[in-house]
Amino acid sequence: xxxxxxxxxxxxxxxxxxxxxxxxxxxxxxxxxxxxxxxxxxxxxxxxxxxxxxxxxxxxxxxxxxxxxxxxxxxxxxxxxxxxxxxxxxxxxxxxxxxxxxxxxxxxxxxxxxxxxxxxxxxxxxxxxxxxxxxxxxxxxxxxxxxxxxxxxxxxxxxxxxxxxxxxxxxxxxxxxxxxxxxxxxxxxxxxxxxxxxxxxxxxxxxxxxxxxxxxxxxxxxxxxxxxxxxxxxxxxxxxxxxxxxxxxxxxxxxxxxxxxxxxxxx
Amino acid sequence: xxxxxxxxxxxxxxxxxxxxxxxxxxxxxxxxxxxxxxxxxxxxxxxxxxxxxxxxxxxxxxxxxxxxxxxxxxxxxxxxxxxxxxxxxxxxxxxxxxxxxxxxxxxxxxxxxxxxxxxxxxxxxxxxxxxxxxxxxxxxxxxxxxxxxxxxxxxxxxxxxxxxxxxxxxxxxxxxxxxxxxxxxxxxxxxxxxxxxxxxxxxxxxxxxxxxxxxxxxxxxxxxxxxxxxxxxxxxxxxxxxxxxxxxxxxxxxxxxxxxxxxxxxxxxxxxxxxxxxxxxxxxxxxxxxxxxxxxxxxxxxxxxxxxxxxxxxxxxxxxxxxxxxxxxxxxxxxxxxxxx
Numbered sequence: 060x061x062x063x064x065x066x067x068x069x070x071x072x073x074x075x076x077x078x079x080x081x082x083x084x085x086x087x088x089x090x091x092x093x094x095x096x097x098x099x100x101x102x103x104x105x106x107x108x109x110x111x112x113x114x115x116x117x118x119x120x121x122x123x124x125x126x127x128x129x130x131x132x133x134x135x136x137x138x139x140x141x142x143x144x145x146x147x148x149x150x151x152x153x154x155x156x157x158x159x160x161x162x163x164x165x166x167x168x169x170x171x172x173x174x175x176x177x178x179x180x181x182x183x184x185x186x187x188x189x190x191x192x193x194x195x196x197x198x199x200x201x202x203x204x205x206x207x208x209x210x211x212x213x214x215x216x217x218x219x220x221x222x223x224x225x226x227x228x229x230x231x232x233x234x235x236x237x238x239x240x241x242x243x244x245x246x247x248x249x250x251x252x253x254x255x256x257x258x259x260x261x262x263x264x265x266x267x268x269x270x271x272x273x274x275x276x277x278x279x280x281x282x283x284x285x286x287x288x289x290x291x292x293x294x295x296x297x298x299x300x301x302x303x304x305x306x307x308x309x310x311x312x313x314x315x316x317x318x319x320x321x322x323x324x325x326x
Numbered sequence: 327x328x329x330x331x332x333x334x335x336x337x338x339x340x341x342x343x344x345x346x347x348x349x350x351x352x353x354x355x356x357x358x359x360x361x362x363x364x365x366x367x368x369x370x371x372x373x374x375x376x377x378x379x380x381x382x383x384x385x386x387x388x389x390x391x392x393x394x395x396x397x398x399x400x401x402x403x404x405x406x407x408x409x410x411x412x413x414x415x416x417x418x419x420x421x422x423x424x425x426x427x428x429x430x431x432x433x434x435x436x437x438x439x440x441x442x443x444x445x446x447x448x449x450x451x452x453x454x455x456x457x458x459x460x461x462x463x464x465x466x467x468x469x470x471x472x473x474x475x476x477x478x479x480x481x482x483x484x485x486x487x488x489x490x491x492x493x494x495x496x497x498x499x500x501x502x503x504x505x506x507x508x509x510x511x512x513x514x515x516x517x518x519x520x521x522x523x524x525x526x527x528x529x530x531x532x533x534x535x536x537x538x539x540x541x542x543x544x545x546x547x548x549x550x551x552x553x554x555x556x557x558x559x560x561x562x563x564x565x566x567x568x569x570x571x572x573x574x575x576x577x578x579x580x581x582x583x584x585x586x587x588x589x590x591x592x593x594x595x596x597x598x599x600x601x602x603x604x605x606x607x608x609x610x611x612x613x614x615x616x617x618x619x620x621x622x623x624x625x626x627x628x629x630x631x632x633x634x635x636x637x638x639x640x641x642x643x644x645x646x647x648x649x650x651x652x653x654x655x656x657x658x659x660x661x662x663x664x665x666x667x
Contacts, residue, residue: 149416157434
């Protein structure tokens with residue numbers, strides 16, 4: 060528990076936490092405002108589709124889907140940065156030399172990331188909704204659907220699913236950086252895996268839906284294209300995707316724990 | 327394995343990295359309540375030993391005993407009574423010194439209330455405790471590293487090059503702190519390249535070369551037992567001086583030290599330096615300098631000479647431990663004014 064609380068404290072002071080959240084919210088806001096501001100220049104179906112992003116209640120799930128898609132890349136980078144820095148800065152070494160459990164330290168450090176991802180998700184969604192309201196006003200779209208009880212009733216479940224999906228993506232970054240034993244190599248490899256999965260969709264369209272980032276995107280059922288691969292890849296059914304995501308999450312944490320236990324720590 | 331009275335013991339410790347042996351059967355015996363100086367040339371296996379002693383890596387063969395109890399993969403709790411500073415200090419650069427100690431205190435053995443402030447005061451970082459570590463100098467990071475090693479008030483302290491980056495006042499303060507800890511019954515195991523520092527600090531030393539312990543014992547005994555008296559005479563008088571000294575110690579015990587500067591080494595107990603001086607004077611030869619006893623540097627070079635080629639990093643420009651090394655100067659005294667020191 061001490062390590063978990065210390066982990067939260069460390070992440071709260073860590074610049075990467077705020078940079079990651081800031082980038083996500085900034086990009087989300089930029090796209091929503093840009094879509095709203097240029098909607099008037101389009102006509103017909105194109106205008107209607109672009110305005111879906113700022114039309115409530117559908118905007119809720121579209122914003123969440125967008126966060127899930129872009130957040131996946133940020134999550135893998137964030138997870139890799141946190142795990143990799145423990146090796147690069149030698150702080151894991153210091154903890155182990157004090158008699159701390161290797162896998163316990165790593166898993167409790169990741170538990171702190173899980174909390175931060177949850178907080179970040181809520182903040183990003185809140186910021187996205189605020190920007191979408193502003194965008195709706197710019198585009199002259201009604202915000203009457205903002206209080207749609209049916210949609211709002213589903214949001215906790217959708218949020219929980221999205222949280223789990225982003226946590227899985229963060230766990231992948233965490234595991235990759237642990238294997239790489241380096242912050243920079245971990246981030247680089249994490250980004251490589253993320254884009255490699257998208258690239259694989261060209262050759263392995265039937266398999267790629269089971270891969271971690273695509274499965275994570277499919278966990279929240281939306282009609283949007285915010286996730287990696289967009290709508291070109293066949294998606295898993297949300298509940299199946301949830302199981303696949305849990306399997307990837309467990310696998311990533313298992314790899315992290317086993318590798319850390321067996322690693323020869325130097326540097 | 328039980329080694330009563332030892333804070334730390336290793337028996338037949340072996341470790342390889344690939345095909346390269348780092349330790350080839352290391353037998354260390356570190357008594358409790360002393361400052362133990364762990365010396366060796368680059369690549370001799372010092373840091374590998376430190377990593378093994380803190381469970382960062384695991385031995386291929388051999389045993390480790392920490393504070394009287396066996397230490398293996400499943401015995402990480404033994405380290406609750408050990409404080410360590412291995413290689414460079416490890417901190418989160420974006421956190422303050424104080425917050426780094428708090429983060430570290432969340433691991434391993436519990437840390438008493440007020441301990442962090444006490445340690446920041448001890449290492450002279452109380453005023454800078456709120457500043458981020460990335461703004462610290464090398465010496466300040468080193469001091470914080472020493473504070474981190476002391477967090478859980480350990481019975482055994484393992485320090486790798488603790489004087490690294492410290493200013494002279496910091497070195498003196500560190501030495502006093504470590505001596506104070508030893509006086510309290512704690513054991514301090516210090517790996518260092520700074521031989522003069524170890525000579526001032528350690529009660530017992532161990533010298534490692536090519537992964538093996540080549541000498542271990544109380545520093546005073548080692549320096550006296552391995553003693554030599556070094557004299558410097560006019561170049562033209564070297565042969566005459568040698569002839570004058572042979573009756574005192576025998577032919578094989580007088581040798582010229584490398585270089586054409588008139589230094590001779592007489593292998594005789596340091597306490598008999600005056601006899602050497604007298605024998606020379608009786609032969610009408612007056613030494614321009616005389617050094618009595620062995621210093622740690624010459625002992626170190628003597629013991630690790632020949633092992634350097636077997637060590638993993640070689641020697642600096644091929645000079646260390648060679649016969650071309652200049653004679654030691656520590657303890658030198660002008661024979662005409664001060665006599666043997």
